[in-house]
Amino acid sequence: MTNGSEKPYYLYLHVSFCRSVCGYCDFCHTVYREEAADRWLAAVAKEITEKKIRKDLLTVYIGGGTPTALNVGQLDRLLTLIDPYSQSCIEYTAEINPETLTDEKAVILRRHRVNRASVGMQTGDEHLLRLLGRRHTMADTVRTVEILRNHGIDNISLDLMYSLPQQTMDTFCSSLEEAVRLNPSHLSLYSLTIEENTVFHRKGYEHLDDDTEADMYEAAVRILAEHGYHQYETANFCLPQKESVHNSAYWNYMDFYGISCGASGKENHRRYDHTRSLRQYIEDPSAVEYTDLLPDDEKFEMIMMGLRLKRGMDLNLYKERFGEPAEARFGRALAKMKEQKMLEEHDGYLRATDRGFEILNEILVEFLDG
Ligand code: SF4
Known part of the structure; x- marks a missing residue:
């Protein structure tokens, strides 16, 4: 599992599409269209073939965007492209937005050996979900967790946000409690950052003041510990032995493949970034921008990433x-x-x-x- 001339054991694949764009997101600007997703899939197939990925990957992470924004047939085709490389995976994660998961899609995920799901709950507060521009309700999150478990995917991580405009300590703590009641194996916390080119920025929304934000973080660490979740990284908490293997590879500064529009990877002392333009990606899926990592850069980055871990x-x-x-x-x-x-x-x-x-x-x- 060392770096160097060996090929990576970890693969990240970015799905560019979402069913709609959330108000705080500067990451996804591609609303799902079936025909565009078909062309994107063909480009991903080409990139994967050209990349000569090792067949004994340890982890695969399908992120986004919203992987489950794809229709059933497209999700099946995407995961079929990964099949030759995922046979010996110990962890195979798909990100899921609650409004997009159906029984049919869960069957596809499981059939392709996905064994972990990262669910974008964000908050249990219906008013804040609407403010964020999320398309789901808390009931959708509950239903999503149920569907996943019914189909044998019980290693479930929930994403939660804090420092949201109009969020109070009470509503944040209630969301934490609602999340914990779903008995996830893992939780990730994100504080809101307001990026330019987002609806939030245009509307002049602001995150909460630094003191309140710090109080919320401290409350989360305390409440989650009371429920048996240990903090193993600055923003990540889990039940015993449920640390994310894939994300731990990043924090241990391992090399990883980055596949598809918007994805970054790191191989052989070089980082690479794909274009964020879907059109450009479809034209030339293997075109990436390389950044050489000098030994001093790598030494610093390894310390920087490693110290995030407890x-x-x-x-x-x-x-x-x-x-x-x-x-x-x-x-x-x-x-x-x-x-x-x-x-x-x-x-x-x-x-x-x-x-x-x-x-x-x-x-x-x-x-x-x-
Ligand atoms: S679902 Fe995620 S990636 Fe898609 S728009 Fe919302 S925050 Fe952005």
Whole structure:
């Protein structure tokens, strides 16, 4: 599972389409049309063939956009394209928006060995769901979880948002409780960011003030812990042994394939980005923009990603990758942060202390200077 000249064991595939565009989203601007999705599928097939992906992937993550915005036949065709590579996957995740899942689609997911679902609940508050421009209700989320379980997909993650305009601590905590009642194995928290080119930006919406946002985050950590969910990453919580294997690969700075319009990947000391234009992608699905990653970039990024994990960054893996211990590049920062009790070594990992975890960005600034 090391980086280097080996091909990646992890694959991300981005589905460009959504049934509608949410008010805060600057990511998806492609509303589903059957004929466009057919042409996109043909392009994905071409890219996958040209990419010569390894057949023994450990994880596949179908994200978006909204993978389940595709119709039943298209979803089947997409997952059939992945079949040759997913036979030995230990985790195969599909993102799902509650209004788009049907029994038929769940059958397709399961038939192609999808064993984990990431469901975009966002909030249990109906008023906020409408404000966000989401097309679903909380009842749809409940029904989606039921459908998934009925079809044998019981490793379920729920996405929740906080710091939303008009959201109160009470409504946020109620949403958390509603989420927990669904007994998911995993939860991801996202604070709202208002990007330009979104309906929210045009309407002048703002997220909540920093103090309230921090209070909501703290409340989430506390409430989720009370229900047995441990925080294993800055924004991710799970029941024992239910950490996301795929996302952990990112945090452990593994290489990964990125397939399709809007996707990024990392292979062999290069990051690559696909165009976000559906038209350009369909014209040339293998065209990507490469960014070379210099050794110093990679060393910093591995620290930056690894410290997001509560367990921390694997010091042996760092040494194996770069042929030197972390002290060789970051001796000053490490000594200073350890002395200030912001970082510590534990079981071969470099991790943030509880105090350090609260100011990760400030710690990383120290590492920028070496
Ligand atoms: S479903 Fe997700 S990707 Fe699609 S518009 Fe909404 S936030 Fe964006």
